[in-house]
Amino acid sequence: xxxxxxxxxxxxxxxxxxxxxxxxxxxxxxxxxxxxxxxxxxxxxxxxxxxxxxxxxxxxxxxxxxxxxxxxxxxxxxxxxxxxxxxxxxxxxxxxxxxxxxxxxxxxxxx
Amino acid sequence: xxxxxxxxxxxxxxxxxxxxxxxxxxxxxxxxxxxxxxxxxxxxxxxxxxxxxxxxxxxxxxxxxxxxxxxxxxxxxxxxxxxxxxxxxxxxxxxxxxxxxxxxxxxxxxxxxxx
Numbered sequence: 001x002x003x004x005x006x007x008x009x010x011x012x013x014x015x016x017x018x019x020x021x022x023x024x025x026x027x028x029x030x031x032x033x034x035x036x037x038x039x040x041x042x043x044x045x046x047x048x049x050x051x052x053x054x055x056x057x058x059x060x061x062x063x064x065x066x067x068x069x070x071x072x073x074x075x076x077x078x079x080x081x082x083x084x085x086x087x088x089x090x091x092x093x094x095x096x097x098x099x100x101x102x103x104x105x106x107x108x109x110x111x
Numbered sequence: 112x113x114x115x116x117x118x119x120x121x122x123x124x125x126x127x128x129x130x131x132x133x134x135x136x137x138x139x140x141x142x143x144x145x146x147x148x149x150x151x152x153x154x155x156x157x158x159x160x161x162x163x164x165x166x167x168x169x170x171x172x173x174x175x176x177x178x179x180x181x182x183x184x185x186x187x188x189x190x191x192x193x194x195x196x197x198x199x200x201x202x203x204x205x206x207x208x209x210x211x212x213x214x215x216x217x218x219x220x221x222x223x224x225x226x
Contacts (some may be wrong), residue, residue: 004153035217042115042202043154043217075140088153098144098167099204100216 004091006102013110020105022089025070031056031089032065033099034074037086046074047085076107078097113138115205115218130190130197132221136205141185142166146176148200151171160186193225196201 001024012018024032030051035043049056049063049072056063064074072089086106090099116135124130132198136143141162146154159167160180167169171178175193180186190197 033214042219043204045214045216048214090154094176098159098170100148100156101146101153103153 004089004102005080006087006089006105007013008103009106009108010107011110012079014081016079016102018079018083018107018109020074020087020089020107022074023070023078024070024089024091024100024101026093027067027070027084028093030094031092032072033090033092034061034063034064035086035088036089039085041064043088058074079107079109081109081111083107115140115203117201117203117218117221118221120220121222121224123195123226125226126194127192130193130219130223132188132190132201132203132223133141134188134218135204135206136186136203137207137216140205140207140216142206142213143180143209144204144206145188146188146202146204148202154202157188175209190223193223195225197214198223198225 005023008061033048035047036046046062047058049065058083064073086104088101088104090101092099143160144207145157147158147160148154156170156177158171167198179187201222202220206213206215
């Protein structure tokens with residue numbers, strides 16, 4: 001089945017690390033994505049990971065994939081107020097296929 | 112290279128009217144996806160099109176909704192006889208679908224309000 005779950009809210013202090021979690025149900029997913037949405041805006045691609053990888057790092061962002069538990073996480077180091085947004089994880093099964101999105105996690109960064 | 116463009120950004124319609132939403136993909140992209148985001152929810156897939164072809168319309172409501180991506184011009188999502196429940200943000204994404212890169216890049220969305 002197609003289902004992606006995320007916790008709805010996360011609040012952190014500026015300078016701390018943020019960890020946003022996501023679980024998915026379909027083990028045949030090939031790519032997993034993280035998108036960021038600021039208020040009133042579209043979705044900005046942050047990073048993605050291929051299903052045969054365990055980890056990917058890109059500057060302040062670290063993606064961890066646990067295929068056994070079907071668990072994906074996004075860690076943001078040194079979180080800034082500009083990181084406040086809604087973060088969506090999404091899975092895709094095959095090349096060119098549709099994306100299945102989670103409900104989004106609203107990250108609030110307090111000074 | 113301009114990003115994915117959508118217009119209008121905001122659209123207000125009365126119940127029963129028609130809504131036409133346009134999407135111009137990024138240059139060189141021939142694959143277009145439409146998603147709908149209801150208030151406080153994630154994005155739900157509606158339809159996937161290539162030039163002049165509908166590839167996957169499994170997320171499209173059976174009635175009143177249609178989509179096209181002609182050989183020339185933007186992709187159009189058309190909603191006939193709109194109802195209040197159609198109020199949502201509609202996002203378009205495009206992809207080059209090349210080997211090694213079929214990432215979907217999103218436009219800013221069209222926010223439809225049905226009065």
